[in-house]
Amino acid sequence: MAEVTFVDETTSGTRRAALGLGIAEERLELRELIRRRVAEEATAAGRDPQEAYERAVESFGRGGFLVLAGDRQITELDEHVDLSAATEVTFLRLVPLVGG
Template identity: 50%
Template structure:
C-alpha cells in the first residue's frame, strides 16, 4: 500500500498545504490517479459544512459570472465525474503538469509507480503576460 502525498503549486510561486491519500495499487495510470484524487476531494467538499479546500480544477470568477452562476459558492453537490473531465481537459491543454517524485508524467495513460511515500505535484501553469 502506498501513501500518496498531493501538493498543488503554481509557476507564480503559490503552494497549497500537502495532503495524503492511501492507494493500494503499486502502479496506476495518471488518469486513474487524478480520478481518485478528485473523487476524494469532491467527497470531502460535499460533506463539508464550511468552505472546503480548493479543488484541482475550478472555474474562474469571470467564467462563473459568464455562466450565470452566483457570486458566492452555492452548497449544491459537486459532480465528481464532471470535475474529472475538467481536470483531464485542463491537463491536455497544458493547464498543469504532474510530477511524480522527480519525473514529469506527460500522458494521461502513462503508468506511474507508487511507493510507500510518493509525492505527486500538480504544477499549475500561469500564462505569461502578453504571451
C-alpha cells in the same frame, strides 16, 4: 499500501499540500490517479466527482498543469506512475503569460 501525498504548486513557488490518499496499487495510470484525487476532493466539497474529473483531464490536455511524481514529469494520461511507500505527486499549475 502507498500513502500518496498530493501537492499543489504554482510557477510563482506557492506550494500547499492538498491531501494524502492511501492507494493499494504499486502503479496507476495518471488518469486514474487524477480520478481518485479529484473524486476525494469533489465529494468533500459536495461537487460532482465525474464533472470535476472531466474538467481536470481537459485542463491537463491543454497544458493547464504539469504532474511531477518524485523526480519525473508524467506527460501522458495513460502513462503509469510508480507509487512507493511515500510518493509525492505535484500538480504544477501553469499561469499563461499576459497576452499570450
